[in-house]
Amino acid sequence: MxxxxxxxxxxxxxxxxxxxxxxxxxxxxxxxxxxxxxxxxxxxxxxxxxxxxxxxxxxxxxxxxxxxxxxxxxxxxxxxxxxxxxxxxxxxxxxxxxxxxxxxxxxxxxxxxxxxxxxxxxxxxxxxxxRPELSYMFVKHENKLIKINFTDILYIEGMQNFVNIHLAGKSYLITQTMKSLEDLLPSSSFTRVQKSYIVSMEAITAVFGNTIEIGAIQIPIGSNYKVDFMTRIDK
Structure with a gap:
């Protein structure tokens, strides 16, 4: 001491x-x-x-x-x-x-x-x-701890009592809250665009109206999140 x-x-x-x-x-x-x-x-x-x-x-x-x-x-x-x-x-x-x-x-x-x-x-x-900022996280999936690199995440979808982490070509359905995941993700790379969606800023391919496009996926922007999101992409 x-x-x-x-x-x-x-x-x-x-x-x-x-x-x-x-x-x-x-x-x-x-x-x-x-x-x-x-x-x-x-x-x-x-x-x-x-x-x-x-x-x-x-x-x-x-x-x-x-x-x-x-x-x-x-x-x-x-x-x-x-x-x-x-x-x-x-x-x-x-x-x-x-x-x-x-x-x-x-x-x-x-x-x-x-x-x-x-x-x-x-x-x-x-x-x-x-403490250095990590570039990955571990999530529990089917009795395993799966390492997921932040750069591989396209978007995260909230589904009642589950969260679906979407990567290119695969996804992981886990029992975790959106808030706990949001706290783990680097805020410089990810943003919440509505209650049920967090998106990777790098993965966004287009924005039109109230919609975000990530490849062939379209994600609606919630009215409570639109101002913050548009501020980020207008920088």
């Missing part, structure tokens, strides 16, 4: 000491530096890789709010303050939590859980963004 690295920023010595004592008891957390003002905090951010700032709001030189606004890519922030009037600022700045002094260990642990959740969500998002 990766350590969660944090800094504590507060102009009050007693508040700094209390936060340091509390945070040091949280498993998996490491305090990199304890700062008495925003200038020291800025230097810490230049020196360390910081995941979280415990940031007091009312400080001399530069307030916590102004300091946060000055950061281009800030870490996660937990505001610590004796004043609840700044809660709206915390919301607008997307801080993780807003802790009112005197801070209890129970409230601090709740904030720590929110931090862990934010970090987990960010890691999942990064993995999703890094």
């Amino acid at each position: 990766k350590l969660i690295n944090c800094i504590i920023v507060d102009d009050e010595p007693q508040a700094r000491k209390m936060m340091e004592t509390f945070v040091s008891q949280i498993s998996g957390w490491k305090i990199l530096r304890v700062c008495s003002n925003a200038i020291e905090a800025f230097e810490a951010l230049q020196t360390f890789s910081v995941d979280v700032i415990f940031l007091d709001i009312k400080m001399p030189i530069l307030t916590g709010i102004d300091f946060l606004k000055s950061l281009k890519n800030p870490p996660l922030v937990i505001f610590t303050t004796a004043y609840n009037k700044y809660a709206m600022d915390g919301y607008e700045l997307n801080v993780v939590d807003y802790l009112l002094k005197p801070i209890s260990m129970h409230r601090l642990l709740q904030a720590a859980e929110k931090v862990a959740e934010r970090i987990d969500n960010r890691n999942v998002q990064n993995l999703t963004e890094q």
